[in-house]
Amino acid sequence: MIVTRFAPSPTGALHIGGARTALFSWLLAKHSGGKFLLRIEDTDRERSTEENTKQILDSLLWLGLDWVDKPIKQSMRYDVYNAQVERLLEEGKAYYCSCSPEEVEAMREEARAKGLKPKYNGKCRELGLGPAPHHVVRFKTPHTGKTVYEDMVKGTVAWDNSELDDMIIRRTDGWPTYNLAVVCDDHDQGVTHVLRGDDHVNNTPRQILLYEALGYELPKFGHVPMILGPDKKKLSKRHGARSVLEYELDGMLPEALINYLARLGWSCGDQEIFSIQELIEKFSTQHLNKSAAAFDPDKLLWLNSQHIKEASDDRLASLLAGQLAMLGIGGSDASCISYLKKIIPLYKPRAKTMKEMAEAAAFFVLPDRELKYDDKAVSKFLTEEIKPHLKTLAEKFEALETFDQPSLEAVVQAYLDETGLKFKVLAQPLRVALTGGTVSPGLFETMEVLGKDSTLARLHRALGMLRGE
RNA sequence: GUCCCCAUCGUCUAGCCUGGUCCAGGACACCGGCCUUUCACGCCGGCGACAGGGGUUCAAAUCCCCUUGGGGACGCCA
16 A cells, blocks of 8 residues: 655745645555655754644645644654664664764865865764764765665666765754654655655665665655746745745635646646546656746636636635635625625636635625725716616616516616617616726626615615715 | 756646657647627637757657756755
């Protein structure tokens, strides 16, 4: 069975790069009915926080990337790691080192000066030092040979072992370093496929060597390329490095973000729009791209609009309620929700985000008396010569028994036939009167949803404004 | 600097493994048109790329080499 994992370190919020690696790992597991695990890598005691951990879990949940079992935390496995470090020590595969950070830095400088790769020079390797408070433990990296592996996305990758130095596996504070902890955890959790960011490629040979030293079976490794900003530079706060939760606040649908992230670096022929289910069915590491991809906010927006069209009215109504609440409008009671549900179909084809929908549909929800009229629109369309027509129309609407689209349309059409006017002449004035602005869904559907009372109240209010009231 | 990786329209990508069907296909964005009651949606059309140079071959986007460009790593961070 395929077992994958996502192992964030809670030193910040989950951003889209991390979300995408999590997604790919999740898909890899789901595709084959395997398990997707979660692990919190919080051995950096200083920068890891509970808030970040919670935020990351919330983000994953919002995206729908659910995991099996309780997430393990590295901070709770001190003894486990140290048992392995002791074992390596006993087996002569690791040794104590007394070199200070300054000394090591000097060694690196020396190597750099010679045009070589900066490394620890192995000074304590054969000294047979014992434990002491200021001693770290280093791994005895083979000096010769090659470390080669088959990357799930990159293909064969190889290093000369001489490129590597004797890495620290236990710090002076007794905690293990990343590479050791990861190897122990992935082994103990039964992880079979490690899919992670490109920045970990260089850790892979070190980890492979540790796997071998510990006598563990190797998992498969895969490294997904980084996400770049729209400017092809490293992702910054400005474009996509925002947290996943911010996308929710902006009115993105989780499935849209998932769809976008999936297509960024992965493809399935020419298909652009995927449901979560389709992604699970069609995902394969075979089609993961090898090169870095730039984040394109426009395409995300387009995908979001596509997914909005597919989402149910019920769900969108409650999301809309949430967005309106953020704007300080409306309530979330049942009657309000059922009203919003009638609004949704009018905006499904035109909204790119739920936030945008809320802003555009606010006029529906605002009480008639609080509707704000756009000055420019009023002076341009609510003119003196249009007034009699709006007044007559209001009277005709009032007489209607069934206040729905066909009846409204019939009334207006009859009036047009009677007066010889073009609908164009009446449409914008009506729209301004009812919505306060010049942009809205179709007039008749808008009126039907507003209902007779609101429609008339707004028409009268607009008429009143004409008189300068 | 050293090592690792990458390179198709502005962007995401298909094609590359298993050379010919590719004077390179799709999508976003952009431009034009249609539809139209505003804004959208939708539909139709347009613009637009194999980084450069050498090979191999009857034939290269596809295979090989070099150059250039980009990214990553080189921590008692993960």
